[in-house]
Amino acid sequence: MLIINTLLPIFLLISLGYFFKKIKFPDESFWKHLDRFNYFVLFPALLFYKLSSANIKNIVSYDFIIVTVIALVIISILVIMINKFFKFEKSAFTSIYQGAIRFNTYVFLALTDALLSDEGFVMGLVLMTFIIPFINVLCISVFSVYVPKNKITVISFLKSIITNPLIVACLFGGVFSILGLSFPTLIENTLSILTTAALPLGLLSVGVGLHLKEIRETKMAVVLSSVGKLLVLPTIMYIICLIFGIKNEMMTLLVLFAAMPTASSAYVLARELGGDLKLISAIISIQVIVSIFTVSVFIWLLNP
Numbered sequence: 001m002l003i004i005n006t007l008l009p010i011f012l013l014i015s016l017g018y019f020f021k022k023i024k025f026p027d028e029s030f031w032k033h034l035d036r037f038n039y040f041v042l043f044p045a046l047l048f049y050k051l052s053s054a055n056i057k058n059i060v061s062y063d064f065i066i067v068t069v070i071a072l073v074i075i076s077i078l079v080i081m082i083n084k085f086f087k088f089e090k091s092a093f094t095s096i097y098q099g100a101i102r103f104n105t106y107v108f109l110a111l112t113d114a115l116l117s118d119e120g121f122v123m124g125l126v127l128m129t130f131i132i133p134f135i136n137v138l139c140i141s142v143f144s145v146y147v148p149k150n151k152i153t154v155i156s157f158l159k160s161i162i163t164n165p166l167i168v169a170c171l172f173g174g175v176f177s178i179l180g181l182s183f184p185t186l187i188e189n190t191l192s193i194l195t196t197a198a199l200p201l202g203l204l205s206v207g208v209g210l211h212l213k214e215i216r217e218t219k220m221a222v223v224l225s226s227v228g229k230l231l232v233l234p235t236i237m238y239i240i241c242l243i244f245g246i247k248n249e250m251m252t253l254l255v256l257f258a259a260m261p262t263a264s265s266a267y268v269l270a271r272e273l274g275g276d277l278k279l280i281s282a283i284i285s286i287q288v289i290v291s292i293f294t295v296s297v298f299i300w301l302l303n304p
Contacts, residue, residue: 017207051173
């Protein structure tokens, strides 16, 4: 019943987004503008509001960030080792790699909001603040090694980090909380109403971004990337949590993070730096669909 009440509504919203895309209502330009509006306004507002109104001073340990970094490094090494055996074409490998370590922020926050306490949700936001830059470092490093013709400079990379609206929102929200600042009631009520739109619109955008035609050309690359992301990484995370003595809600948070389907932003980076666009489209789409079942299994195992 827990899985039905929490997970299914999220994926029904994603399916609804895909349905709207198929019937072309609203038109494609609407969804592009909505996606940008959500990414640059609504979603950052949500992150800022939640973090600024939370008491993050109560966080006594940041082991959960160290655990996540370790898990991402391990899966990175495994993917690189597997590539030594299969010898994928270089641009294809960058898409496989992105598919194996990126996470969909909309699905992640929608799930943590539904499953975890307010404190657990805030911990998810703090995790995102540190891990999004780290994942970008890993992905761009892989592109610079495997597709060197599209090298990115240190300055342009740092600019992409400090101008990322999600990171900026989390940082400002954290500072606001640490300083003990508060909103006037009028502003707080306005933010509360405004931010309720972020997650449902984000999930609709995930559905609109699906490219199911690409899945028909599924190859070993898609299978390996998806197995690595949806099964291997969360299993690694679970084992490391046991080693570090992380249990209960924090373990649920970290395993859910690891079990998320890859992010649609992987397509943007692949387009800019020379990745395999058709392959990353297939990986993104199939992971969203398959994660309905894999995430259900992990939720069931963590909350029997």
